[in-house]
Amino acid sequence: MIGRLNHVAIAVPDLEAASAQYRDALGAVVGPAVPQPEHGVTTVFVLLPNTKIEFLQPLGADSPIQGFLAKNPSGGIHHVCYEVEDIDEASRRLVAAGARVLGDGAPKIGAHDKPVLFLHPKDFSGHLIELEQA
Amino acid sequence: MIGRLNHVAIAVPDLEAASAQYRDALGAVVGPAVPQPEHGVTTVFVLLPNTKIEFLQPLGADSPIQGFLAKNPSGGIHHVCYEVEDIDEASRRLVAAGARVLGDGAPKIGAHDKPVLFLHPKDFSGHLIELEQA
Numbered sequence: 662m663i664g665r666l667n668h669v670a671i672a673v674p675d676l677e678a679a680s681a682q683y684r685d686a687l688g689a690v691v692g693p694a695v696p697q698p699e700h701g702v703t704t705v706f707v708l709l710p711n712t713k714i715e716f717l718q719p720l721g722a723d724s725p726i727q728g729f730l731a732k733n734p735s736g737g738i739h740h741v742c743y744e745v746e747d748i749d750e751a752s753r754r755l756v757a758a759g760a761r762v763l764g765d766g767a768p769k770i771g772a773h774d775k776p777v778l779f780l781h782p783k784d785f786s787g788h789l790i791e792l793e794q795a
Numbered sequence: 796m797i798g799r800l801n802h803v804a805i806a807v808p809d810l811e812a813a814s815a816q817y818r819d820a821l822g823a824v825v826g827p828a829v830p831q832p833e834h835g836v837t838t839v840f841v842l843l844p845n846t847k848i849e850f851l852q853p854l855g856a857d858s859p860i861q862g863f864l865a866k867n868p869s870g871g872i873h874h875v876c877y878e879v880e881d882i883d884e885a886s887r888r889l890v891a892a893g894a895r896v897l898g899d900g901a902p903k904i905g906a907h908d909k910p911v912l913f914l915h916p917k918d919f920s921g922h923l924i925e926l927e928q929a
Contacts, residue, residue: 662821662822662823663821663822663823663843664843664844665843665844665845665846666800666803666843666845666846666848669800669803669872669875671920671922673920673921674920675920678920679919679920682894682918682919682920685892686888686889686892686893686894686918687796687797687877687889687924688796688797688888689796689797709797709798709799709800709877710798710799711799711800711845711846712799712800712845712846714800714875716920733921734921735916735917735920735921736920736921736922737921737922738803738872738874738875738922740872741803741848741872743821743843754820754822755820755821758819758820759820760816760820782869783869784816784820785813785816785820786805786807786808786809786812786813786816786850786869786870787807787867787868787869787870787871788805788870788871788872790821
């Protein structure tokens, strides 16, 4: 069911520092910072030949990554995002398999303007998985 | 300098459970468990169209991921691995940029029989980066 790895999201306390590390030390192609107030984050994409890295910095008072950064003040790998063809079918299959979809269980429009959902880390060996309709 | 994302490594306490989650709930192609006693881990690869996920389970008494699992008993995303063309050149460039290579600084032969090195998470926004010569 899952297809490509769309991105790996890394929560960082300082987007400019993270961007400079990847651009200058690692020689990667790093995009601009894009504030996404409706999602509580500012994002920067690192473009790799086969996928993307997405840096997330909290934006506003109720950022969904604030708790993660409180536990990991230097930053850390926050989630992986896999593409699926049909997010509703994916949701049904996962719930039938006993997995929990975060929130009310319905896909939402994500930061890339596509339907997404998040799966409970306790059902997937402690890591957070986002599914995005490709 | 960095090229493809070679893999995302996820430390797990139970390889069979993690494999079943990805095979059955997520419908992914999951390979066999491969003990790597010289690296202190047993690995399982999940094959995605554009990259791989590598599950790591501790093997033996001195596994390099034992400490991570002690802090994250359910498991968690352990590192990302980027490909480079020339690991020695990459090492020189990174050290010149002020980044610290873990261990004695020299590339080692990794779990895929290719030269690898690991970069200090404190120099890269809290996440562990492996570089592998492609």
